[in-house]
Amino acid sequence: xxxxxxxxxxxxxxxxxxxGLVVTAGGQAQAQAKKFKxxxxxxxxxxxxFWVVVMKGATDAAKIFGVDELWIGKDVKDTVAALPQxxxxxxxxxxxxxxxxxxxxxxxxxxxxxxxxxxxPIIIFNTDDPGANDPDKRLPYMFYIGTSxxxxxxxxxRAALKAAKDAGKKITGAVCPIQEVGHPAxxxxxxxxxxxxxAAGVTVDKITTDNDPSHIAGVETDYFKGHPNTNAINxxxxxxxxxxxxxAKDAGKKxxxxxxxxxxxxxxIFDNIASGMTFQAVDQQPYYQGFGTxxxxxxxxxxxxxxxxxxxxxPSYINKDNVARISELVKSGYR
Numbered sequence: 001x002x003x004x005x006x007x008x009x010x011x012x013x014x015x016x017x018x019x020g021l022v023v024t025a026g027g028q029a030q031a032q033a034k035k036f037k038x039x040x041x042x043x044x045x046x047x048x049x050f051w052v053v054v055m056k057g058a059t060d061a062a063k064i065f066g067v068d069e070l071w072i073g074k075d076v077k078d079t080v081a082a083l084p085q086x087x088x089x090x091x092x093x094x095x096x097x098x099x100x101x102x103x104x105x106x107x108x109x110x111x112x113x114x115x116x117x118x119x120x121p122i123i124i125f126n127t128d129d130p131g132a133n134d135p136d137k138r139l140p141y142m143f144y145i146g147t148s149x150x151x152x153x154x155x156x157x158r159a160a161l162k163a164a165k166d167a168g169k170k171i172t173g174a175v176c177p178i179q180e181v182g183h184p185a186x187x188x189x190x191x192x193x194x195x196x197x198x199a200a201g202v203t204v205d206k207i208t209t210d211n212d213p214s215h216i217a218g219v220e221t222d223y224f225k226g227h228p229n230t231n232a233i234n235x236x237x238x239x240x241x242x243x244x245x246x247x248a249k250d251a252g253k254k255x256x257x258x259x260x261x262x263x264x265x266x267x268x269i270f271d272n273i274a275s276g277m278t279f280q281a282v283d284q285q286p287y288y289q290g291f292g293t294x295x296x297x298x299x300x301x302x303x304x305x306x307x308x309x310x311x312x313x314x315p316s317y318i319n320k321d322n323v324a325r326i327s328e329l330v331k332s333g334y335r
Contacts, residue, residue, distance in 0.1 A: 235263070
């Protein structure tokens with residue numbers, strides 16, 4: 001039995017148990033002496049289409065499990081630096097359970113340690129703790145819910161190389177613009193992409209941008225003018241993808257001129273996959289990152305349940321073969 005099948009069966013078995021609990025969740029919630037308060041702290045909020053889906057998952061789970069759910073995140077330029085302040089706000093609100101993204105471990109260590117000592121269960125979601133495998137650096141949390149970012153980057157590089165080969169072309173240079181330098185998930189995406197490209201003899205440049213599509217387009221215009229042999233790009237989210245599309249339109253680029261891959265989802269990305277401008281998007285299924293964090297905190301608070309390890313929500317892959325179906329789910333807010 002291959003690992004993917006085994007993992008699917010494991011997750012399916014877990015869901016069967018959870019669904020049995022969900023059936024009685026409404027009655028249990030009414031019977032609780034205290035209505036649990038679950039807070040999710042993230043390096044993003046409703047201004048980013050990616051986070052809107054995570055937030056919907058959390059809100060839907062809160063309704064099912066009968067908890068008070070609060071999202072604390074900031075739409076600011078440096079979302080990583082803002083995370084400790086968001087955690088301080090969460091601590092002041094006295095959560096019964098907490099979910100937090102692992103983008104700034106040193107900045108949130110003290111606050112999470114305090115919560116953990118006070119018996120508050122903690123889940124890291126979306127972006128794993130960089131020190132997860134080091135007992136001396138690991139944050140005090142139960143487990144991680146999210147994707148493998150390094151594997152995601154590797155897959156996008158393979159997809160770009162295959163697309164070039166199928167078109168009878170060769171990738172002669174690649175670039176990975178990063179909108180938040182030091183963000184562990186984004187760095188891992190670039191590292192995975194670079195790993196595969198380097199093995200194929202392709203040099204990958206890493207350039208610094210931000211999350212403003214217009215600014216990104218300007219940076220990429222300057223970059224491609226100075227690097228005319230570069231014909232592949234891996235963008236790291238919906239807004240960076242938008243920036244590339246602005247650049248490509250202004251520069252008169254057609255599908256296949258630049259082998260574009262990206263991460264996460266948006267209607268614009270799907271349109272460009274359908275048109276052939278984008279060859280693959282890696283989906284980390286953000287809806288369950290929000291839903292599952294609330295779900296498992298509820299299970300732990302009520303029954304001290306934990307899974308047998310981290311819960312991987314991805315990577316899953318979107319291309320011309322499945323984009324139509326996935327785009328329907330995006331319109332509903334689930335992908």
